[in-house]
Amino acid sequence: MVRAVAFLALACRLAAQSADGAPLLRQVAETLRSARQLHFETVTDTELTSERHRSWQRGTEVLAKDGPSRLRFELSDSTGSYVAVSDGVTLWRAAPDTREFMRGPAADTKGGGPLGQMALRRSELALKYMVSRLTDRLLRAEWLGTEQVDVAGRQVACAVVRADYQPHGGAIGIDRWTQTFWIDRARLIVLKSESVSSGHQFPDRPFEETASRHITRYRVASVNEPLPAALFSYTPPANYREMDRLERAFPRPSKELIGTTAPDLSLPTLTGETLRLQDLRGKVVLLDFWATWCLPCREQMAKMARQKMEGVFVLGVNDDETPEKARQFLTENNYRWPSLYDGKAGDARRLFKVSAIPALVLIDREGKIVAYEAGAADSADAAIASALRALGL
8 A cells, every 4th residue: 555655656746747848948949059050940820909909010030150150140020131241250230120231350340220120139139038038937837749840841749838927117007927848859959839828018008908919920940050151141132232331220111201203003903914003093002011910901891892992992911931821811701902922032021111911001102101000909990090081081
């Protein structure tokens, strides 16, 4: 009887230890901290919701390191776009939003203007955050089992760990923070993650509950594996200007673009024709930046269909991976307004400084931008309606 009780107690302790995910998180953090070579490419979808607000954003990031001197970092998200590449001899820095770049000796990391410094600073923070987010301020972690994760078409068995964290002191309005990690046990690297935080994140609306969800998927994930030399070289696009400094900050589109002439835009529609925005002068045009993967976009499109939008030329600008997916969605929902395909190139998003969708851009008959609203909220609908009334519609 005594032996049976002792055996049962030991089994309970072992089960409790196996369910504790903290040791695995520490192992992953140490793998990243000690890595000489690494290469990650990610896509992160972020959704912020509250009683009166809903927005969706997508960001991409490339982070590669080979020893202390070779680096590649590319970021495009709601804060702007940055590039920093070093082959150990030359350091390139670029600002895709302004189509400018600079180059110099790899050892000369000082100067470069605000955007040049930001490109390097963000690369440093990206690597530090990959490590710190696993174990810093960790309260508890639970191993949930094993799931398959798709990485570039290959299924990988991953351990799933859900962890609770103490919100950082600088995270204003965050009351609770939970992260879930899908971890390749063989290589001790994360292949997918989900971060959920909740609280009261709008200082001007202190009683409004908010929740934000970040889902990060990995297109590439490797640690301590050989990396191609091409990863650490950079050829600026032909339409970029070489500068000594990268000065200009990324403008706030809703403030900077209102009152200016809309940039000329020429893109194929989802049905194959080419449409120029310049050809629509004399009409009131509403640009709707959307994607099928963006739930707030879909909800906003449904409202637009119900409102009929009399006297307005509605023109979608789609951000899906393929035009076929977007075309199928429009057909299934009987949405008859034309939609341009922006796709991976993102020409329209760059021209109109779109960093979050849904985004609505209202252009008057003379081609001037009169309203610009990002995110799906009642306030956005009201602003567009008010601008339409001012145009006599």
